[in-house]
Amino acid sequence: xxxxxxxxxxxxxxxxxxxxxxxxxxxxxxxxxxxxxxxxxxxxxxxxxxxxxxxxxxxxxxxxxxxxxxxxxxxxxxxxxxxxxxxxxxxxxxxxxxxxxxxxxxxxxxxxxxxxxxxxxxxxxxxxxxxxxxxxxxxxxxxxxxxxxxxxxxxxxxxxxxxxxxxxxxxxxxxxxxxxxxxxxxxxxxxxxxxxxxxxxxxxxxxxxxxxxxxxxxxxxxxxxxxxxxxxxxxxxxxxxxxxxxxxxxxxxxxxxxxxxxxxxxxxxxxxxxxxxxxxxxxxxxxxxxxxxxxxxxxxxxxxxxxxxxxxxxxxxxxxxxxxxxxxxxxxxxxxxxxxxxxxxxxxx
Amino acid sequence: xxxxxxxxxxxxxxxxxxxxxxxxxxxxxxxxxxxxxxxxxxxxxxxxxxxxxxxxxxxxxxxxxxxxxxxxxxxxxxxxxxxxxxxxxxxxxxxxxxxxxxxxxxxxxxxxxxxxxxxxxxxxxxxxxxxxxxxxxxxxxxxxxxxxxxxxxxxxxxxxxxxxxxxxxxxxxxxxxxxxxxxxxxxxxxxxxxxxxxxxxxxxxxxxxxxxxxxxxxxxxxxxxxxxxxxxxxxxxxxxxxxxxxxxxxxxxxxxxxxxxxxxxxxxxxxxxxxxxxxxxxxxxxxxxxxxxxxxxxxxxxxxxxxxxxxxxxxxxxxxxxxxxxxxxxxxxxxxxxxxxxxxxxxxx
Numbered sequence: 218x219x220x221x222x223x224x225x226x227x228x229x230x231x232x233x234x235x236x237x238x239x240x241x242x243x244x245x246x247x248x249x250x251x252x253x254x255x256x257x258x259x260x261x262x263x264x265x266x267x268x269x270x271x272x273x274x275x276x277x278x279x280x281x282x283x284x285x286x287x288x289x290x291x292x293x294x295x296x297x298x299x300x301x302x303x304x305x306x307x308x309x310x311x312x313x314x315x316x317x318x319x320x321x322x323x324x325x326x327x328x329x330x331x332x333x334x335x336x337x338x339x340x341x342x343x344x345x346x347x348x349x350x351x352x353x354x355x356x357x358x359x360x361x362x363x364x365x366x367x368x369x370x371x372x373x374x375x376x377x378x379x380x381x382x383x384x385x386x387x388x389x390x391x392x393x394x395x396x397x398x399x400x401x402x403x404x405x406x407x408x409x410x411x412x413x414x415x416x417x418x419x420x421x422x423x424x425x426x427x428x429x430x431x432x433x434x435x436x437x438x439x440x441x442x443x444x445x446x447x448x449x450x451x452x453x454x455x456x457x458x459x460x461x462x463x464x465x466x467x468x469x470x471x472x473x474x475x476x477x478x479x480x481x482x483x484x485x486x487x488x489x490x491x492x493x494x495x496x497x498x499x500x501x502x503x504x505x506x507x508x509x510x511x512x513x514x515x516x517x518x519x520x521x522x523x524x525x526x527x528x529x530x531x532x533x534x535x536x537x538x539x540x541x542x543x544x545x546x547x548x549x550x551x552x553x554x555x556x557x558x559x560x561x562x563x564x565x566x
Numbered sequence: 567x568x569x570x571x572x573x574x575x576x577x578x579x580x581x582x583x584x585x586x587x588x589x590x591x592x593x594x595x596x597x598x599x600x601x602x603x604x605x606x607x608x609x610x611x612x613x614x615x616x617x618x619x620x621x622x623x624x625x626x627x628x629x630x631x632x633x634x635x636x637x638x639x640x641x642x643x644x645x646x647x648x649x650x651x652x653x654x655x656x657x658x659x660x661x662x663x664x665x666x667x668x669x670x671x672x673x674x675x676x677x678x679x680x681x682x683x684x685x686x687x688x689x690x691x692x693x694x695x696x697x698x699x700x701x702x703x704x705x706x707x708x709x710x711x712x713x714x715x716x717x718x719x720x721x722x723x724x725x726x727x728x729x730x731x732x733x734x735x736x737x738x739x740x741x742x743x744x745x746x747x748x749x750x751x752x753x754x755x756x757x758x759x760x761x762x763x764x765x766x767x768x769x770x771x772x773x774x775x776x777x778x779x780x781x782x783x784x785x786x787x788x789x790x791x792x793x794x795x796x797x798x799x800x801x802x803x804x805x806x807x808x809x810x811x812x813x814x815x816x817x818x819x820x821x822x823x824x825x826x827x828x829x830x831x832x833x834x835x836x837x838x839x840x841x842x843x844x845x846x847x848x849x850x851x852x853x854x855x856x857x858x859x860x861x862x863x864x865x866x867x868x869x870x871x872x873x874x875x876x877x878x879x880x881x882x883x884x885x886x887x888x889x890x891x892x893x894x895x896x897x898x899x900x901x902x903x904x905x906x907x908x909x910x911x912x913x914x915x
Binding site: 390393394408412414416433434457463484511528529530 | 773833
């Protein structure tokens, strides 16, 4: 492995919000790329994208595109992944897939490197990248789980519109301007583009992300519940989520309540542990009004944690506020980080 | 009582965001007012305010202003209430106080009519109106407490800027426009006007409302905790809160998790109960994407409840989403409603 100068990397969905961040992150991290192949739907093929000062023309993604590819980062929607990821694997590539297509497949590891990097060893060609809101939460909670045990999570999210794609960001901006001008603006994208009804997001909060499941939870909420259990290898962990979309461009926030497995732990001990945790930046000083906020996390790879408090009634209970850039640690950076781990562990052929 | 044609009503803080809503609500409810006295600081005195088509000149609030007043609605800040509410009582008025000055005073009832109207009987001249975020939560939870018992509440709030006054609404609008224009804008009001640091609220979420207490919670969070226990007469109730300010003009939302005192209750039973609950409008139909949202609650007196789900792990656990106009049920309407209850119960001399 150490002889390799670089890898042939493909980005599928290269023109999307996450795809663009993937390309930027590969460049920022100076990932050992010998050749970068940018793929998309036929509609976006032909677009030119800059990588390390050179223009690369985006090509239509086809099964044959993956001949000779070492690592393929997918972020072009679940149906594209279902069709093309197995084709890429068949041709010898390792796929890191940022859609929900394979996340709960029992033969596919679902990986956040700070939490379960070792699961990469059991891959069968595809590694799934978890949902954005799940990733930042498990990065913050893993150090606590390891040291004190973890029994219960109740999370309420404050999610940015970029999680619904570039069109949702545009909708937020145009709609906000229209409302400030006192003009009408017909919502067309949020909360779910394909849904029957669309609602105003500007100066509003929409308690729906993704569509509904029979139990009254949304798919987004069930993703947080099921993916957290899988990543932490804790099928018995109690997890509940309420997911809400806010008029924020980028940066997901989460109000997280947990019950750990140990009595007598102080908030100070939790803070101390998180101050040294991988991928975490502790921002917690009420006297200095220091706490994480989405507007100040954009463009950063870290998960920011603050407002850490011990529950008043439950000795095992703690509250915290967790913020991260949903396009980076929530998507592009976690995918590239998985690729870095694969290289480090010698798992790329 | 039934012979009285009307009451001499004073509104203290008549030019503020809540004071304005109080005057409007007295008019909308056709409250039996024989004379309306509008009071304010010396700074705002002289302002003219319309009530039932007539202009009333706002006067400076002084102890003597309350001579002959039957009911005084206060919403001019805690220090004004501390100074002038006892003066009004001394002169025979009943005070409904919308500040935090007397809320936790053990001789002062803290009242939400749908929950503890009977506490009005024990008043000593002053009745406290609870914090906005507390009111809408207890209206939604009281029917459940009565029928099934209530053991635990964990709430995360999504609060509008109008809770911080008219200047905060202006800041949100001007700052949003500046950001859309790519211009600089120095925050001066939020999260707390008197605090050292001010942060951008546009396209952001600020996990601080009011200042911090030693235990790491904010005063706003402690208000929700302590006031809920007092209103429900449940000193042993477990309550925890995380309060967050959003770029929303008016309308507070809350993600509420509760544990009731009974096993085997279904989400359908909870919905059925809330569909008939006083002050509550049930908006809960995932198939129709029906759930409450702050943008659609403005100007309405009700508390809107939806997204009701049974917890997946805990048979006593339920999740819900509670939305209300923070200036109305959260402040002005609850105050006027208390005045209506006082009249109904024959408690106004």
